[in-house]
Amino acid sequence: MIAYKDYTSVILNVNGEKRKAIIKPSDTLLRVLREELGLTGAKPGCENGDCGACTILLDGKPVKSCMMLAVEAIGMEIITIEGLNNTEIQQAFYEEGGFQCGYCTPGFLLNSYALLEEKPDAEDEEIKEWLKSNLCRCTGYEGIKNAVYSAKEKIKER
Missing domain, CATH: 3.10.20.30 (Beta-grasp domain)
Structure with a gap:
């Protein structure tokens, strides 16, 4: 050491x-x-x-x-x-309104990106579990959840 x-x-x-x-x-x-x-x-x-x-x-x-x-x-x-560029999850957050003030957005993006890279066919319970590790004070989480599901579909189309 x-x-x-x-x-x-x-x-x-x-x-x-x-x-x-x-x-x-x-x-x-x-x-x-x-x-x-x-x-x-x-x-x-x-x-x-x-x-x-x-x-x-x-x-x-x-x-x-x-x-x-x-x-x-x-x-x-x-x-x-800053190193995450042109990914499906970023596009989905934009399209689905997965942010409001934006303070928590980088953490959600990176967490969601890692989830979908590891488990592109993640089930509902897995997605919910991974999203629990980040908090947002502005949204009702619907846009964030919708963005993850949208990105999941975009990844399947790759």
Whole structure:
């Protein structure tokens, strides 16, 4: 195990690019993404893992970046909302009105993207379960659910 102390220079693989950051061992991945790398799509919300506004993909799996240290992500592939481009889920969120204020949208998009990549034929219960990990204070979740189902159909058409 590598021991980190004081400020340390690290290389993180973010959105397909090697990015250098100067961090403290206690820095969360969320803080480093936003404040060191300027990637502000992952949002601080509850900062205790409940709301999902800070969701990113780590080696393809949704992770709440407020709950992990940046040093834990060294050597892993990090995808933020800034790295998700031209996907069916993004188009479906737009078409189905799966957002209102937009604060929670990046987390929902990344979580839904990961679900449909892992399980393109996800059943209703699986979709409901995955959506429980993110909170939205503005919508009634209908647009979000409709977007996931719409994206699921678009993926089948690929």
